Structures are given as C-alpha cells and as structure tokens.
Amino acid sequence: MSTSDVxxxxxxxxxxxxxxxxxxxxxxxxxxxxxxGEAVKDAVVSGILTGLLLLPLVGFRATEAGSGPLILTTRxxxxxxxxxxxxxxxxxxHLTLWRPGRTAKVSAAPSPxxxxxxxxxxxxxxxxxxxxxxxxxxxxxxxxGLSESRxxxxxxxYILTYVMLGWGLNIVVGLAGLLDLGYVAFYAVGAYTFAxxxxxxxxxxxxxxxxxxxxxxxxxxxxxxxxxxLLAAFWGVILGFPVLRLRGDYLAIVTLAFGExxxxxxxxxxxxxxxxxxxxxxxxxxxxxxxxTSSETGFAATFxxxxxxxxxxxxxxxxxxxxxxLTALVTIRLRKMPVGRAWEALREDEIACRSLGINTTLTxxxxxxxGAMFGGFAGAFFAVRVRFVSPESFTFxxxxxxxxxxxxxxMGSQMGVAAAAILLIGGMEMLRNxxxxxxxxxxxxxxxxxxxxxxxxGFAMVAVMVWRPRGLVSSRMPTIxxxxxxxxxxxxxxxxxx
Amino acid sequence: MAMPSPExxxxxxxxxxxxxxxxxxxxxxGLIAVxxxxxxxxxxxxxxxIGPNGAGKTTVFNCITGFYKPTTGRLALFHGAAPxxxxxxxxxxxxxxxGRTGTGALYLLExxxxxxxxxxxxxxxxxxxxxxxxxxxVLENLLVAQHMSLTSSGLLSPAALLNLPSWKRxxxxxxxxxxxxxxxxxxxxxxxxPAGDLPYGDQRRLEIARAMCTSPVLLCLDExxxxxxxxxxxxxxxxLLSIRHEHQTSILLIEHDMSVVMEISDxxxxxEYGCKIADGTPEEVRNDPRVIASYLGVEEDxxxxxxxxxxx
Numbered sequence: 001m002s003t004s005d006v007x008x009x010x011x012x013x014x015x016x017x018x019x020x021x022x023x024x025x026x027x028x029x030x031x032x033x034x035x036x037g038e039a040v041k042d043a044v045v046s047g048i049l050t051g052l053l054l055l056p057l058v059g060f061r062a063t064e065a066g067s068g069p070l071i072l073t074t075r076x077x078x079x080x081x082x083x084x085x086x087x088x089x090x091x092x093x094h095l096t097l098w099r100p101g102r103t104a105k106v107s108a109a110p111s112p113x114x115x116x117x118x119x120x121x122x123x124x125x126x127x128x129x130x131x132x133x134x135x136x137x138x139x140x141x142x143x144x145g146l147s148e149s150r151x152x153x154x155x156x157x158y159i160l161t162y163v164m165l166g167w168g169l170n171i172v173v174g175l176a177g178l179l180d181l182g183y184v185a186f187y188a189v190g191a192y193t194f195a196x197x198x199x200x201x202x203x204x205x206x207x208x209x210x211x212x213x214x215x216x217x218x219x220x221x222x223x224x225x226x227x228x229x230l231l232a233a234f235w236g237v238i239l240g241f242p243v244l245r246l247r248g249d250y251l252a253i254v255t256l257a258f259g260e261x262x263x264x265x266x267x268x269x270x271x272x273x274x275x276x277x278x279x280x281x282x283x284x285x286x287x288x289x290x291x292x293t294s295s296e297t298g299f300a301a302t303f304x305x306x307x308x309x310x311x312x313x314x315x316x317x318x319x320x321x322x323x324x325x326l327t328a329l330v331t332i333r334l335r336k337m338p339v340g341r342a343w344e345a346l347r348e349d350e351i352a353c354r355s356l357g358i359n360t361t362l363t364x365x366x367x368x369x370x371g372a373m374f375g376g377f378a379g380a381f382f383a384v385r386v387r388f389v390s391p392e393s394f395t396f397x398x399x400x401x402x403x404x405x406x407x408x409x410x411m412g413s414q415m416g417v418a419a420a421a422i423l424l425i426g427g428m429e430m431l432r433n434x435x436x437x438x439x440x441x442x443x444x445x446x447x448x449x450x451x452x453x454x455x456x457x458g459f460a461m462v463a464v465m466v467w468r469p470r471g472l473v474s475s476r477m478p479t480i481x482x483x484x485x486x487x488x489x490x491x492x493x494x495x496x497x498x
Numbered sequence: 499m500a501m502p503s504p505e506x507x508x509x510x511x512x513x514x515x516x517x518x519x520x521x522x523x524x525x526x527x528g529l530i531a532v533x534x535x536x537x538x539x540x541x542x543x544x545x546x547x548i549g550p551n552g553a554g555k556t557t558v559f560n561c562i563t564g565f566y567k568p569t570t571g572r573l574a575l576f577h578g579a580a581p582x583x584x585x586x587x588x589x590x591x592x593x594x595x596x597g598r599t600g601t602g603a604l605y606l607l608e609x610x611x612x613x614x615x616x617x618x619x620x621x622x623x624x625x626x627x628x629x630x631x632x633x634x635x636v637l638e639n640l641l642v643a644q645h646m647s648l649t650s651s652g653l654l655s656p657a658a659l660l661n662l663p664s665w666k667r668x669x670x671x672x673x674x675x676x677x678x679x680x681x682x683x684x685x686x687x688x689x690x691x692p693a694g695d696l697p698y699g700d701q702r703r704l705e706i707a708r709a710m711c712t713s714p715v716l717l718c719l720d721e722x723x724x725x726x727x728x729x730x731x732x733x734x735x736x737x738l739l740s741i742r743h744e745h746q747t748s749i750l751l752i753e754h755d756m757s758v759v760m761e762i763s764d765x766x767x768x769x770e771y772g773c774k775i776a777d778g779t780p781e782e783v784r785n786d787p788r789v790i791a792s793y794l795g796v797e798e799d800x801x802x803x804x805x806x807x808x809x810x
Contacts, residue, residue: 337658338641338648341634345642348631355563355625356712357617357646366653478635480673481690486635492694493633 039094047087054079124415132160132321136314146310153310155429157317157385161378162425164324166405166417168374171331173403174412175340176367177347177496179252182239182259183402186372188266188394189235190228190379195279195389196272197224217283218291221384225377232376233369235262240368244361259399266391278390285384287315316385323381327374328414334370336479343367344412344479347496401425408464410471411495419472428457515580516541516716516748517562522571524557531557532568533772539716539765541576544742544749546759548783549769550792555752556626558769559718562750563623564612571608575619577715578602617646622714624705626721626752632694636685636704639693640676643711648672679707683737699730703737710741716748717741723755731755735762760784768792 059079062070139152165187172180197203198220207216243254266273273279284292287299292312294300299315300307334340342363345353353360383389401424409420434449468474474490515538524532532554539545547555560566562573574586578601586604589597595609596618605619615621631639641648648668649655657665680686683703688696693704702722709717722738723731739762741747753759759766759780766783768776776786783789 333659333661337654338645339653341638341642342645344634344638345631348633349629351565352625352629352631353642354565354612355616355623355629356643356708357613358642359613359617362653476633478638478690480637480641481635482637482673482677482686484690486690488633488635488692492692 035100036095039091042094043087043091046090047083050086051079051083054082058082128415128418129325132156136317146308150310150313153313153317155426157313157320158429159422159425160317160320160324161382161385162402162405163418163421164320164327164378164381165375165402166409166421167324167327167331167414168371168378169402169406170371170409170412170414170417171334171343171374172367172371173406173496174410174417175331175335175347176343176364177411177494178364178367179248179255179496180368180371181252181256181396181399181403182262183255183371183375184394184396184398185239185259185262186232186236186375187379187382187398188262188391189232189372190376191383191389191393192266192273192279192379193228193231193376194221194224194380194383195282197227198283198383199279199281218286218289220283221285221380222288225380228380229373229376232379233373236368236370236372237365239372240365244364256396256399259394259396263391263394266394273391276391278388278392280388282383282387282389284312284387285316285319316381320378320381320385323377327377330370330374331414339363339366341479348494404461408461408471410468410473410475410490412476412493413471413473416471416473424457427460428453431456514541515539516576517750518572518574518576518580518586519558519562520572520574522558522561522573523569524554524561524566525569531772532561532769535571535769535772535774537767537774537777539748539750541748542742542746543764544738544751544762545765545767546751546753546763546780547767547769548753548759549775552771553769554772555769556720557772559623559720559750559752562607562615563621563718564607564610564615568608573607575605575607575621575716576602577604577620616712616714619716620712620714621716621718622709622712623718624702624709624720624722626724628698628701628705630693630701630705630708633692635690636680636693636696637673637676637689639704639708640679640711641672643708644672644675646712675711679710682740683707699726702726702730703734706737706741710745710747714747716750718750720752721754722751723753723758726755728757731758734758738762 059074059076061073061075063073065071135156136149136153139149139156140146143149143152165183168186169180169183172178172183198216204216204220208214239255239258243251243258246254267276269275286292290297290299290302292299292309292315294307298307299305299311305311331340335344342353342358343366345356345358346360346363346367350360353363382393386393405420405424406417408424409416409418431449431453438445438447438449464472470490475487476490476493477487478485517539519535519537522532522535523530535554535558537545547558549555557566561568561571572590576599578599581599581604585597585599589604590606594606595614596603596605598604605615607615607619607621610619616623631642634642648658655665656662657668677686677689680689683700683706685696685700685704685707688700693701696704702725706717706719706722709719719738723734726734735758738749738751742749742762751759751763763780766776766778766780767774768783768786768789770788770792775788775792776783778786
C-alpha cells in the first residue's frame with residue numbers, strides 16, 4: 001500500500017458497500033478467483049523468509065556458563081512461533097485490508113475524530129490551559145499530600161519544558177519550513193548563559209557591590225532569563241547566516257553539525273565551562289527575590305505557610321507554564337503579523353516571496369532568532385530547575401526528540417505540538433512504570449520494561465506516522481478571514497524545502 | 499549566432515519610457531540565451547514580448563525582475579519622467595544601483611537584488627507556472643503581497659506586536675486593498691478558501707491581483723493567458739486594460755495567445771533565438787516578413803541558416 005494519503009479504513013468499522021464499484025482495469029491481476037491461493041502463497045513465503053532471517057538472530061544463542069566457555073543453545077521453537085505469526089498476519093492482511101479490488105473508503109465527510117475536534121475545538125484551548133493551571137493542585141489532591149505529589153509535579157514540569165521547546169522549534173520548522181536538527185544548541189546556550197553568569201564570582205561581586213549582599217543569588221535567574229533568550233537569539237542569527245543558501249537536507253545537516261559544535265565546545269573549553277564535569281551549585285530559583293528556604297525572609301515565612309521544599313517545585317511548574325504560554329501567545333501574535341505571514345509564505349514558495357519584495361534572508365534570520373530565543377528561555381529554566389548543567393544534557397537525542405514532537409504534532413499546529421509532547425514525553429515516562437509486566441505469569445521478575453522504552457517509542461512513532469502522515473493536527477488555520485475561518489487541508493499546505 | 503538584425507540595431511525613439519533595456523545579453527555557460535537585446539517599454543502602455551518557444555522571453559523577464567544577473571547590459575527603470583541620457587550614464591558610471599532624478603528616481607535593475615527590484619523599484623511579476631501560496635487563503639495571499647507597506651515601521655514593530663489601534667488601522671487598510679482587488683477579479687466569495695483550491699483561471703487572476711497589491715509601477719506578466727479558455731482570455735484582457743487605465747501601471751507581457759497580444763498591446767517586441775527580430779506596433783509586427791517567417795516557417799534559402807542556429 002503506497003497510497004498513504006488515502007484514508008485507510010480502521011479495522012472494525014463497517015465499510016458501506018460501494019454503490020457502483022469501479023471495474024478494475026483489464027490488465028490488472030485483480031478479481032482472479034485465486035485470491036486465497038495468492039494470499040496463502042505469500043504468507044508461506046514470508047513465513048519462510050522470516051524464519052531464515054530469524055534463525056541466526058534468534059535461533060542460536062551463546063550463553064556464558066559461569067566463567068567457563070560459551071554454550072550454544074538453540075531456540076528453534078521461538079523462531080517457528082515468530083515465523084508463524086508473520087505468516088498469519090500477512091494472510092489476514094491479504095484477505096482483508098490488502099484484498100485486491102477492494103475499494104478504499106473515500107469519504108467526503110470528515111472522519112469522526114475530525115468532527116469531534118471541530119465541535120470541541122473552541123473549548124479545547126481554554127480547557128487545556130485551565131487543566132495546566134490546576135494540574136499541580138490536582139496532583140496534590142490525588143497523590144494525597146504535598147510531598148507525595150512531587151513525582152507528578154516534576155513530570156508536569158518535564159512535559160511543559162518539551163511543550164515549550166516544541167513550540168519554539170515549531171516557529172522554525174512548522175512556520176518557516178526550515179528543517180533544524182540542531183535546536184538543542186540554543187537550549188544549551190540558554191542553559192550555559194544562566195549557569196555561567198549565576199555562578200560567576202566577578203559578576204556576583206559586581207552586582208552585590210552595587211545592589212547589596214545576596215542580591216545576585218536571589219535575582220540571578222530573573223536577570224539572566226532575558227539575557228539567555230537574547231544570547232540564544234544571537235546564536236540563532238550566527239547559525240542562520242552561513243546556512244541561508246542551503247535548503248532541505250543540506251540545511252538539516254549543517255544545523256545538525258552546529259548542534260554538535262556547540263556541545264563539543266562546551267566539553268572542550270574546560271577553562272570556561274568546566275568541560276564534561278559540568279557546572280554545579282547553580283543558585284535555585286527565588287520567588288522574585290524571596291528564597292524558598294525556611295529562613296525568616298523566605299517564601300514560606302513571608303506568606304505564613306509551613307516550609308516545604310515542594311513550594312519551589314510548584315513555583316517552577318508555574319514559571320515554565322508562564323514561559324510556555326508566552327511562547328504560544330507570541331507565536332499566535334507573530335503569525336498574524338507581516339513577519340509571521342512572510343514565514344509561512346516562505347514555506348509555501350520562496351521564489352514567489354522574493355518576487356513580492358520580501359527579503360528572504362531577513363525573514364529566515366528572524367525565524368531562526370525567534371525560535372532560538374524561546375529555546376534559550378527554556379535552557380535557562382532547565383539550568384535553574386536541575387541546578388546543574390553538563391554537555392551530556394544537550395546531545396543530538398534531545399534535538400531529535402524535540403523535532404519528533406513537532407513533526408508528530410503536525411507542523412505549525414500549537415495544539416498538535418502540545419499533544420505530541422504530552423504523548424511522547426509523558427508516554428516515555430509512563431513506560432518506566434510498567435512494573436506489572438514483571439508479574440510471574442507475564443515476563444517474570446528478570447524483565448526490565450524500561451529497556452524496551454525506545455523500542456515501543458519507535459513503534460508508536462511509526463504507527464502514528466502511518467495513521468496520520470502529516471501529524472496529529474495536520475490542517476492549517478488561516479491567520480485572518482472575512483466571513484468564516486476554514487481550516488486549510490494538509491494536502492495544500494507545503495512542508496517547506498529548507 | 500545570428501547577427502543582430504537591422505531593426506535591433508536601430509535605436510527606438512523613446513516616448514516617455516519607463517523601462518529601457520540596453521544591449522542585454524545572458525549566457526549560461528556556452529549557451530547565449532539572450533543576445534544583445536535592446537528595447538523599451540513606454541509608461542502607461544502594454545508592451546508585449548513574443549517569440550517562439552526558447553526565444554529567451556522568460557530569460558529577459560528573469561533579468562528584469564532580478565532573478566538572473568545579466569551577463570552584460572543595462573536595465574534602467576524610471577519613477578517619474580525619464581532622466582536625460584547624461585544623468586543615466588552618470589549613475590551607471592558611478593557604480594550606483596539607483597539615483598534621484600528631477601521628478602523621481604531611476605533604478606538600474608541589473609544591480610539590485612531580486613527582492614529589492616520588487617520593493618524599491620516596484621516591479622511586480624507573475625510566473626509561467628503559477629506560484630501562489632497554495633496553503634494560505636486567497637486573502638492571506640493578498641496580504642503577504644503588502645508585506646512591504648505593512649512593515650514600513652519595522653519587521654517587529656511594537657504596535658503590531660501589541661495590536662495597537664494604529665496597527666489595526668494599517669491592517670484594515672491592507673484588507674481593504676485586498677478586497678478591492680478581490681472585487682476586481684471576482685473572487686470575494688472565495689476569500690477564505692485556500693488558494694490551491696481555486697480553479698486554474700482564478701489562480702491566474704489571483705496571481706495578477708497579488709502582484710498588483712505590491713503597488714507596482716511595472717507589472718511583468720509571464721504568459722498570463724496560458725491555459726485559459728476564450729472566455730477567460732477575454733476577461734483577462736479586460737482586467738489588464740483596466741489595470742493599465744486606472745492604475746498608472748505599465749505592463750510588460752509575454753504571451754503566445756495572439757488574441758491577447760494583438761488586442762491589448764500598444765507595442766510588441768519579437769524575439770527569436772535570443773535576438774530581437776522586430777519591434778513596433780501590433781500592426782507593424784504582424785506584417786513584418788521576419789516575424790511571419792519565424793512563426794510560419796522560413797523561405798528555402800534561409801533554412802540552412804536556421805538549421806545551423808538550431809543545431810548550435
């Protein structure tokens with residue numbers, strides 16, 4: 001099946017009989033009576049192929065017996081079971097979904113999911129935001145205590161960080177159509193900007209000398225946050241300049257290299273960044289100057305609360321919620337401004353943009369800089385949350401996950417990206433907690449489900465991309481309308497060529 | 499390559515020109531796509547460039563609109579009355595890309611980047627294969643075209659970022675202008691539909707409207723009637739004539755459809771194998787023996803020459 005753009009019917013739904021079946025082309029092999037025969041033949045062949053393939057991979061196993069030699073054990077039964085599974089699966093598929101002459105359901109009406117989304121659409125964003133606001137209190141209630149909710153609030157912070165990163169990268173990839181594989185570089189720039197400035201003795205002495213003892217520790221995050229964004233935006237422009245001429249795959253590779261360069265500089269510039277050992281003892285976040293300590297001037301004492309270390313965590317949650325909301329609001333606003341329309345026009349057709357007098361160089365640079373700025377904000381937040389940064393946190397894997405969130409969510413769609421971040425990050429986290437699989441009747445106590453996290457993650461990605469090739473929310477919402485705001489179908493929206 | 503014809507060598511008398519093309523040549527490696535072509539387009543008129551396929555028409559257009567940098571030649575565009583030849587030569591010799599003149603400015607298009615040809619010199623164009631922003635709505639297409647006027651106060655103007663009243667007024671003016679053009683091309687009812695959903699003829703007209711939204715002084719249309727049926731062609735003629743009469747926009751046009759060319763052009767330039775072979779009113783061009791030869795075939799004694807050129 002190469003017709004990925006045709007709606008595949010979901011197994012289980014009733015396909016109404018086509019009123020006037022289109023006769024198959026005369027040259028086609030379809031409509032022959034030997035559908036079953038063909039299917040069986042294919043099933044047997046694929047079963048044998050699977051068996052041959054799995055024989056060396058699964059069939060033989062070398063185990064070490066104590067300190068002695070390796071012992072070769074065979075598992076032919078398992079190979080047979082797997083090959084049989086593949087054969088049965090292909091047979092079923094041939095007789096159902098892949099049956100020749102079967103007309104794919106082409107419905108003019110939107111799918112039930114799309115209808116549901118349309119109905120719930122207007123209420124979705126406020127509902128999502130209200131839930132995000134209430135989430136820490138809900139988790140305190142449900143977990144049954146302030147300190148018991150720590151895991152859930154931490155998870156919320158973790159997910160929101162990726163929502164924000166996804167929204168930031170969405171500006172570059174989703175709106176401007178520039179494939180950026182090195183987004184983590186700006187995250188790193190933001191994190192290191194805050195980490196270096198807040199732990200720098202000369203800077204601290206200078207500021208404290210002018211504004212009083214302890215000022216820098218209390219306020220460093222709030223002062224460094226905009227600086228981190230600005231510096232990341234600056235590096236976005238630095239990256240932007242050399243890659244402006246590149247498109248598509250070439251752009252992706254250079255941005256990938258840029259991400260690695262930043263990481264390698266962080267590792268090797270030991271005198272500044274302390275190399276792979278990282279920077280520790282970063283001052284914690286303060287409630288606008290009020291530390292989260294049990295002291296007299298601390299947050300708890302000032303507001304008449306009992307001191308609890310969770311106050312800081314919950315405040316962190318609201319900080320990242322605010323930062324993510326800022327990202328979303330600025331993006332929504334920018335999309336309605338000439339610069340945002342120019343980004344989308346650039347994704348649609350760069351040559352037409354130039355013929356209309358749009359400076360594509362400047363437009364691409366603003367997209368890189370704006371996306372990088374939000375990455376920098378998120379980086380500063382990461383540093384103040386973990387209070388330790390090292391190059392290990394900014395590997396290519398991070399870029400890949402953020403890009404996966406954007407692609408899975410549907411390029412350009414904010415709700416889609418948020419949903420994808422919850423699905424991917426929350427889902428991967430949930431996979432850590434599959435301890436019930438260790439039950440004796442399932443896989444036994446030796447089984448470690450977290451080892452299979454990435455495998456399941458990969459399968460889930462493939463499945464979603466087969467089901468919705470343009471992401472969870474694939475349609476584009478116009479930025480302005482005269483009478484009616486109609487979603488633009490994904491078939492018309494271009495993905496950009498870099 | 500063919501020698502420049504006597505017509506090409508003869509200097510055309512400039513009647514208030516808006517665009518003067520001087521000795522334009524464009525080489526791609528060993529291929530000479532445009533060979534020493536000179537012509538002018540008069541202000542407020544429709545100038546058509548015609549010729550057989552591969553004659554270099556679109557290359558001339560790409561040079562004028564800044565998408566190609568010509569190998570040699572000068573492309574001068576005037577806002578306001580044409581300056582004296584001395585003034586033009588002084589700007590050229592000084593290595594400038596533009597200069598002020600008594601009533602406006604002159605631009606040397608071959609020295610401007612493509613987006614500046616559109617934003618400074620205000621030359622708009624359409625494309626042979628339509629290039630709309632297909633995933634954006636019809637209205638959005640027309641608003642993107644007004645990027646330059648909307649960003650006059652900066653790409654990230656605070657008024658726009660905070661949605662202040664001054665910005666709303668500016669935006670409303672842009673929407674009004676878009677609506678004017680939508681009325682003109684009869685697409686108001688489809689303003690909220692994606693441009694890629696429109697039928698072919700509507701897409702052609704929308705592309706012209708989008709180009710007009712940049713408020714150009716010179717509109718370059720690359721085969722606007724290609725693929726249109728006779729009724730749509732007639733509507734196109736009307737649209738182009740109204741642009742010419744009501745908007746002080748001069749038009750430069752590449753076209754194969756002779757009904758469009760003969761009906762609306764004031765001046766026709768004929769290219770063949772990169773050289774200009776005729777230049778004059780539609781009537782003159784229609785009766786030019788070289789044009790007839792190039793369109794209907796050539797006399798026997800010329801066949802060898804043509805064959806050599808085609809082979810080369």
